[in-house]
Amino acid sequence: MADAARKRFLKEFPLALHEGNGVVFVGAGVSKAAGYPTWAELLKDIGEELGVRSSDIHDLAALAQWHISENGGAGVRNVIKAEIGQDRDIPEALQVLTRLPIRHIWTTNYDRLVERAFGAINRPIDTVSGAQDLSLKPKPGATRFYKMHGSVDRLDDIVISTDDYELYRSKRGAFLPLLQAHLSSMSLLFIGLSLTDPNIRHVLSLIRESFTDAPPEHFAIVRPPSRDDCASDEEYAARSAQHKHWAKDLRRYGLVTVEVEKYSEVPDLLRQVERRVASMRVWVSGSWPIEASDAKTRDLYRLAEEVGHLVGRTKRDLVSGSGLLVGSAAIAGFIDALRADGGWDLDRRLIVRPFPQPLGDQQPDKAHWTALRSEMARQAGIVIFLGGAKLDGKDLVTAGGVMEEFEAAKAAGAFLLPVGATGGAAKAISDALLGSETPWQGADAARPTDEELATLSDETSGPADLLKVIAAILGRLARVTA
Structure with a gap:
């Protein structure tokens, strides 16, 4: 089944790119590959101030909300500025990605990795990080980059807490019809999709909201847990079972999972896409x-x-x-x-x-x-x-x-x-x-x-x-x- 999914991906997604219908969604795993902290790591100190461990909290947006309710928003924003604001090396997978004929890229990440990767090869990119930016005319010839949860360079306008998610439609709702249009008519590739990323649940809910029975088909490159990720055999078994059910559940959203054993396989997989587009x-x-x-x-x-x-x-x-x-x-x-x-x-x-x-x-x-x-x-x-x-x-x-x-x-x-x-x-x-x-x-x-x-x-x-x-x-x- 895994080989069949990979073969299908390597046949269909390059064709979508060639025809101008390929879209990429950059998930938290790409930022992690660059050395940026996970959500749990990012909110570790925030949680300790409240007497809880971020690793024990499933709803990390709620953890951010609790801290904002107790101390105001400055503390959370300062943590994001300190950890996400610094430039890190651009992952190899992202370097390959920037060479593909992509017209639209989506992300829920705050960092500037994608902008810097495009800048490194002098390729124009038109970043949209606020709902009001969508009313501006696109830059001719540029790939449009939708940072639907905001950007580190605009910390007063990011989505991180429960309030932000609940009020998303009123504050940033202009992103939703466009994302739904891409989900309806184009082929999306999700890279760095994370089981623990609270942002991704928001995106998947949009697919279910738009297509309850037969969602369009998209692809997601995912990595199952490895033994090295876990402190014990018991944890490894539990996380592997959880991943198996999660990957299977992604089918409800029309996502075909393309599994890799290591993140280091992703650049080679994308290079195969690049060569097939080139063919x-x-x-x-x-x-x-x-x-x-x-x-x-x-x-x-x-x-x-x-x-x-x-x-x-x-x-x-x-x-x-x-x-x-x-x-x-x-x-x-x-x-x-x-x-x-x-x-x-x-x-x-x-x-x-x-x-x-x-x-x-x-x-x-x-x-x-x-x-x-x-x-x-x-x-x-x-x-x-x-x-x-x-x-x-x-x-x-x-x-x-x-x-x-x-x-x-x-x-x-x-x-x-x-x-x-x-x-x-x-x-x-x-x-x-x-x-x-x-x-x-x-x-x-x-x-x-x-x-x-x-x-x-x-x-x-x-x-x-x-x-x-x-x-x-x-x-x-x-x-x-x-």
């Missing part, structure tokens, strides 16, 4: 001097155009550096394929990173070009190499930039598909892969078979024949990742 993106790498206007140049342009069209009509995204002749042809074919459906999702499916060209006697910014190539390699799970040549005086030589793109794609773990018959770097790459130890079958396949490489290097094959082989390889890859 739906094809980078057409290559170049050819326009001055070499001959039959081979015309055939290469036609093939690049047909490859772009193939990428579009098979519902994949196109990644391109807009290289000479090859890039523009692939983009033209891709756009033409999208026109069949109106081309309305072009902004989402075409990922272009044009290389800044030097003017006059200026030199190209090599570091910038390398960074662009690495970015494209990370975003694309399949790289098709066409041509890859330039003029050195009157001589046609292999384009070093395309060879650099090959190395970047190989380092990123992309599937390498050189069409050797087009010459240049593509031929050099094909020769390097032919008979190599790079795997060619199964889920780890990173190149065509030797037979396919030989066929794609046959210079007597016309564009139509080459395209047929490319289409067969893409079809096979789609079946492997399905």
Whole structure:
């Protein structure tokens, strides 16, 4: 059952992300992985002031309420400021998460881990931590981040006590219709879901309130208790039984649980999601001097155009550096394929990173070009190499930039598909892969078979024949990742 849930998750959630319908809910476990205290740890001193142990209290929001009723709200807020206000290392799972094509993220956490993770890769994020912020226009191109229980940088407006939960609809109710809309129409992934997190019970109640009988299906990555977490065998047995019933109970909310034995497995699981999303993106790498206007140049342009069209009509995204002749042809074919459906999702499916060209006697910014190539390699799970040549005086030589793109794609773990018959770097790459130890079958396949490489290097094959082989390889890859 656990393997079936994981397989289902790795099939369905990457597809939701690719289609723009994947949403992530960041739970308390992510903050814990960064070293922030759990709710029980956070309120330990607060509880001791009242003569109770936070570890013995199931309703921790009530514990906060008792302290606020006795001493006012400053004490609880000061504890949160001291413990949550400090910056901690960003967990690896969150680093992977920020690279995924996510448009919406939800959390009940107060910390600034998500904002800092996005900032670390210079990716824009639009944080909404107060109900009134929802009326502001979203930042164009930014992922919207809903901190539905407030943020550490606005401690006067956080949800922590029983009063805050009971009055949530009157003070922060504007979050609820939006969350319910996402729960209704999108696929949510809950990461760091915690049995002891009082916040999560609030979110789950919203699902039950909206869908009493047949809630939409979502996913939750959870970790069962381990023996190391517990002081005794008896405690371990009790907590394991409790977790089993809790995970089973999550089905009432439409949550499919994907279990991991250790939190250290989560980054690798998310990397698998990242690679599966990338497998739906094809980078057409290559170049050819326009001055070499001959039959081979015309055939290469036609093939690049047909490859772009193939990428579009098979519902994949196109990644391109807009290289000479090859890039523009692939983009033209891709756009033409999208026109069949109106081309309305072009902004989402075409990922272009044009290389800044030097003017006059200026030199190209090599570091910038390398960074662009690495970015494209990370975003694309399949790289098709066409041509890859330039003029050195009157001589046609292999384009070093395309060879650099090959190395970047190989380092990123992309599937390498050189069409050797087009010459240049593509031929050099094909020769390097032919008979190599790079795997060619199964889920780890990173190149065509030797037979396919030989066929794609046959210079007597016309564009139509080459395209047929490319289409067969893409079809096979789609079946492997399905």
